[in-house]
Amino acid sequence: MIESLSYLPHPTLPGDELAGHFTDLAPPLTARQAAIESARCLYCYDAPCSRICPSEIDVASFIRNIHDKNINGAAAGILKQNILGGSCARVCPTEILCEDVCVRNHDFEAQPVKIGLLQRYAVDHAHFASHPFKRAAATGKTIAIVGAGPAGLSCAHRLAMLGHDVVIFEKEDKAGGLNEYGIAKYKLTDDFAQKEVAFLLDIGGIDIRCRQVLGENLQLRELHARYDAVFLGLGLGASRKLGLTGEDAPGLLAAVDYIAALRQADDLASLPVPKRAIVIGAGNTAIDMAVQIQRLGAEEVTLVYRRGFDAMTATHHEQDIAKANQVRMLTWAQPQQVLLDAGGKVAGMRFEKTRMEGTRLMGTGETFEVAAETIFKAIGQSLANDTLHDPMAALLQRDGDKIAVDAGFRTVLPGIYAGGDCVAPGQDLTVQAVQHGKLAALAIHHDLISKVEAA
Ligand SMILES: Cc1cc2nc3c(=O)[nH]c(=O)nc-3n(C[C@H](O)[C@H](O)[C@H](O)COP(=O)(O)OP(=O)(O)OC[C@H]3O[C@@H](n4cnc5c(N)ncnc54)[C@H](O)[C@@H]3O)c2cc1C
Numbered sequence: 001m002i003e004s005l006s007y008l009p010h011p012t013l014p015g016d017e018l019a020g021h022f023t024d025l026a027p028p029l030t031a032r033q034a035a036i037e038s039a040r041c042l043y044c045y046d047a048p049c050s051r052i053c054p055s056e057i058d059v060a061s062f063i064r065n066i067h068d069k070n071i072n073g074a075a076a077g078i079l080k081q082n083i084l085g086g087s088c089a090r091v092c093p094t095e096i097l098c099e100d101v102c103v104r105n106h107d108f109e110a111q112p113v114k115i116g117l118l119q120r121y122a123v124d125h126a127h128f129a130s131h132p133f134k135r136a137a138a139t140g141k142t143i144a145i146v147g148a149g150p151a152g153l154s155c156a157h158r159l160a161m162l163g164h165d166v167v168i169f170e171k172e173d174k175a176g177g178l179n180e181y182g183i184a185k186y187k188l189t190d191d192f193a194q195k196e197v198a199f200l201l202d203i204g205g206i207d208i209r210c211r212q213v214l215g216e217n218l219q220l221r222e223l224h225a226r227y228d229a230v231f232l233g234l235g236l237g238a239s240r241k242l243g244l245t246g247e248d249a250p251g252l253l254a255a256v257d258y259i260a261a262l263r264q265a266d267d268l269a270s271l272p273v274p275k276r277a278i279v280i281g282a283g284n285t286a287i288d289m290a291v292q293i294q295r296l297g298a299e300e301v302t303l304v305y306r307r308g309f310d311a312m313t314a315t316h317h318e319q320d321i322a323k324a325n326q327v328r329m330l331t332w333a334q335p336q337q338v339l340l341d342a343g344g345k346v347a348g349m350r351f352e353k354t355r356m357e358g359t360r361l362m363g364t365g366e367t368f369e370v371a372a373e374t375i376f377k378a379i380g381q382s383l384a385n386d387t388l389h390d391p392m393a394a395l396l397q398r399d400g401d402k403i404a405v406d407a408g409f410r411t412v413l414p415g416i417y418a419g420g421d422c423v424a425p426g427q428d429l430t431v432q433a434v435q436h437g438k439l440a441a442l443a444i445h446h447d448l449i450s451k452v453e454a455a
């Protein structure tokens, strides 16, 4: 936890400069830029950008609407498929999705249409007199959702559209999940996560109850008995361990814990910032952590990964962001020992060089040390097992360390559904969680209506 870093100094940069380091990484388009960019779109038939979108947004149509100055039409088209289209426009790795397959992304132009920024333009500039979606006639059914992250919120909104009432039980003080507590601050600025939640709730019929924790003051068995269906959008609440002695020493913590504190800080100058930091990992969380601690004022930030650049899950675009922010990236090295000072606090880490032997990653025996006051672990998240320990939750079938579901996001327990990062299918991306929530809502609706018709 970040309290364990209280002995570290605070940022020395002037307040304005510090705040400036956390404004939009990619500035929004002006009206003129949006007009020029939308004119570059070829409105392809059977457009590859639309086919690859995990939330099935009709990209070509919304860009056409922007070009025709029908901004409300463009936004409604996006939000119909993806009610969190505003945050997805900001956080989606478009470089490996729609913009990667855009037909203008070829060798000569090498410049896809800026789909993410156009999507942001449409959603940010739409002016709806009231919430753009209406609720169907009330069904009299109430569905419980656990977790107010992108999966839970998307599921709730679609269920409300279909005429159901929804109660969301959320562990934290605020809704939004990782949009509120995890995404890099320079990707979602200006309290956007809360603004988006407020917009979504405008549909009506959704009641969010915070500080309600499944596994503590809530049990799955009770929810199952009390509600017509239950959707679990729990995310992945536990940080993986390095398995080294000294893992609990002051100065070593999970990157997600620091990022949550950073996102919630009213005053960035109050955060503890080491002079030298090590980040262990190879995904977007590792890159986000390294870049943010550098922007807070750390002088030497070293990201270490046990394999090569090509095996990193962070995209090339994210790796470029790290390089542009003077993050030193060391590959082919694995943590061997946490180095502590005389007071038992982190002083650095010893790494062992690695290499591949056939398909196996091996230590070479050669070691080196990196000095640092803080080590951030970004080696992945897993399902928090204490959440699912009541007798009913224990019956949920697992797929690896996630919850197993079918194509309709039904778990093995009738009436209980799950989606987002806590289930096996797909990548752990915001857009994927939104799609899971939407599809689960359709399955819940189908199952409830079929039951009524059969009765
Ligand atoms: C640091 C970081 C950066 C990321 N950056 C990006 C990015 O740039 N782009 C991108 O597309 N994806 C990114 N992701 C992934 C993305 O944030 C997730 O895929 C997405 O948030 C998953 O949504 P979810 O609703 O499944 O889970 P979450 O967003 O984790 O939401 C789960 C919710 O359930 C609540 N909850 C958990 N347990 C309980 C319980 N027992 N009782 C009640 N409530 C509970 C949590 O408090 C939370 O609100 C990032 C992830 C991390 C960790």
Ligand code: SF4
Pocket (backbone or CB within 6 Å): 040, 041, 042, 043, 044, 047, 048, 049, 050, 059, 060, 063, 101, 102, 103, 104, 113, 115
């Ligand atoms: S692939 Fe590119 S050019 Fe074609 S419709 Fe999509 S954004 Fe437009």
